[in-house]
Amino acid sequence: MTTTGWKHPPDAARGHGTGAERKAPGAGPALRNVLGAPLTVRAGAELAYCLAGFPLALAGFLPVAVFLALGAALTVSLLGAVLGLLLIVTAIGLARALSAVHRRLTAGLLGERVPAPARTRPAGGAVARLDARLRDAAGWRSVAYVLVKLPVATFGMYAAGWWLTGLIDLSAPLRWAVFGRRDMPTIAPLPVGGGAPYSTSFAGTFVAAGVGAVTLLTAPWVTRGVVAVDRWLVRALLGPGELAERVRDLEETRALAVDDSAALLRRVERDLHDGAQVRLVALALSLDMARERLGADGDPVADPGRVRQLVDLAHRNATEALTELRDLARGLHPPALDDGLPDALATLAARSALPVELAVDVPERPTPAIETIAYFCAAELLTNVIRHSGARRAALRVSTRHGTLRLTVGDDGRGGARAGDGSGLTGLAQRVRTVDGTLEISSPAGGPTTVTVVLPLRA
Incomplete structure (x- = not known):
């Protein structure tokens, strides 16, 4: 059947209780996430990334900065111009090599796999090859990353200091019990600054332990903030670049088409x-x-x-x-599309073996190619719902916004839909990519499943 919207049944019918009761279960996982953050694999990997990044950043910054400074100084003189340019080219090559190490480190510890930019293959004489290497945009981005990496890595060591401070403070009662009272700080200096206060009693060491626990709970988030900045720099400076990425994406979508x-x-x-x-x-x-x-x-x-x-x-x-x-x-080309996408989708929903609740708001008609892709996506997704989801009903919603067509198919089935080898969802994703569209899947185990296709209105 077709309607103008999809209304969910009352919460009580679904067995979820009142709004206050629904919010309570969310507090438990959130609290567990905060308390367990220092013990997660992700926190450990990010801490290891900060610790490994600083010596690598320091070892890379010094030679690249020296070669660049000497090269720039020599190029202003007539006799040393050639040597200066060679030093600059050497700095670019060294930065490219260091960037490859940083990409591997990022992939190994953070799972951030950034494709390497294409290597320059200059041809011609010595002057032409030198000019090509000086114009290497990816090489200069690598130089920028190597130079910026040092201050970022310094903040990474600062973030690692939160872990060390927290551990020292947390161990204050144990240190007092083992070593006795000493003329040494019982509470380590906080990374935010300040002195190191003393405890004059064993009971005071538990205050230090409390400070250490809070510091340890905060440390993963400080580390994550520094790593997030580094991730952005790696994607922006060590990848192939937006233009090259766009060209490669266009080549892939053209091949798919x-x-x-x-x-x-x-x-x-x-x-x-x-x-x-x-x-x-x-x-x-x-x-x-x-x-x-x-x-x-x-x-x-x-x-x-x-x-x-x-x-x-x-x-x-x-x-x-x-x-x-x-x-x-x-x-x-479905004949139903001759009268427009809304009528075609209404016909498709009416012929479905499952009840389909339809909501279409398309005031501006897309181009025929977009209408055809949207229609076939809707047909394929509804077929998947009928064959694989075990759902009792489905919903199809289509709207336009900011120059895009948004098509969403949802169901109340068992969930677990994934795009992979041999999956029809993979074929749909490839089809929508040919017009710069996207396909997003939300299908947790147990459902519900929602698949969203976003297409441009013009193609």
């Missing part, structure tokens, strides 16, 4: 050869046999019953051939 068109042509050829062509050949044979049974003009028909059977067979083959050709044409 070509492969999709070739597959469509092969399917049309196969369907015509194995379907309509066979029917038409059978039709021609039936008509030839019927003509032979009729005999010459004016002669009586020897076997009228057999002629009638042949004509009936020819009629049946002609009807089936027309049906197959009509289905083939509908697969290329």
Whole structure:
């Protein structure tokens, strides 16, 4: 059935209780996330990244900065210009090599895999090769990262200091019990600054332990903030660059479009050869046999019953051939789209084996190519709901906003939908990419599932 929206059943019917009761369970996981943050694998990896990054940043900053400074100083003099340019090129090459190490470190500890930019392959004479290396945009971005990395890594060591401070303070009662009272700070200096206060009693060491616990709980978030800045720098400076990324994405989507068109042509050829062509050949044979049974003009028909059977067979083959050709044409461009996407989706929802609640708000009509992709995405997603989700109902919502078409298909099934090898969702994602569209899947175990396709209005 079709309606103008999808209203969820009351909370009580779903067994979730009142709003206050629904909020209470969320407090437990949030508190566990905060208390358990220092013990997570992610926190340990980020701490290791900060500790490993500082010596690497320091070792890279010094030679690159020295080579750049000497090269810039020498280029202003006529005699040392060539040597200065060579030093600058050396600094660029060294920065590129260091960037590769940083990318591997980022991938190994943070799981942030940034593709390496294309290497420059200068041709021609010595002057041309030198000029090409000086114009290496990716190399200069690497230089910028190596130079900026040192202050960022310094903040990373500062973030690591929170961990050390927290551990020292947390161990204050143990240190007092083992070593006794000493003229030493019982509370380590906080990373935010300040002196180191003393405890004059064993009970005071528990205050230090409390300060240490708070510091340890805060440390992962300080580390994560520094690492987030470093992640952004790695993506922005050590990757192939926005233009190169865009070119590569366009090359991939163009290849996908070509492969999709070739597959469509092969399917049309196969369907015509194995379907309509066979029917038409059978039709021609039936008509030839019927003509032979009729005999010459004016002669009586020897076997009228057999002629009638042949004509009936020819009629049946002609009807089936027309049906197959009509289905083939509908697969290329659904006739329902002639009246626009809303009417086509309404027809699709009405023919669905599951109840589909429809909400369409498309005041501006997209181009035919976008309408076709949106229609086939909706058809494929509803088919997946019927075949795989075990849902009792589905919802299809389409709207336009800020020059994009947003299509969402949801269901109340078992969830667990994933895009992977052999999945129809992978094919949909590839199809929408050919027009710079995106496909997002939200399908936790147990459901519900929501798949959102975002397409430009023009293609």
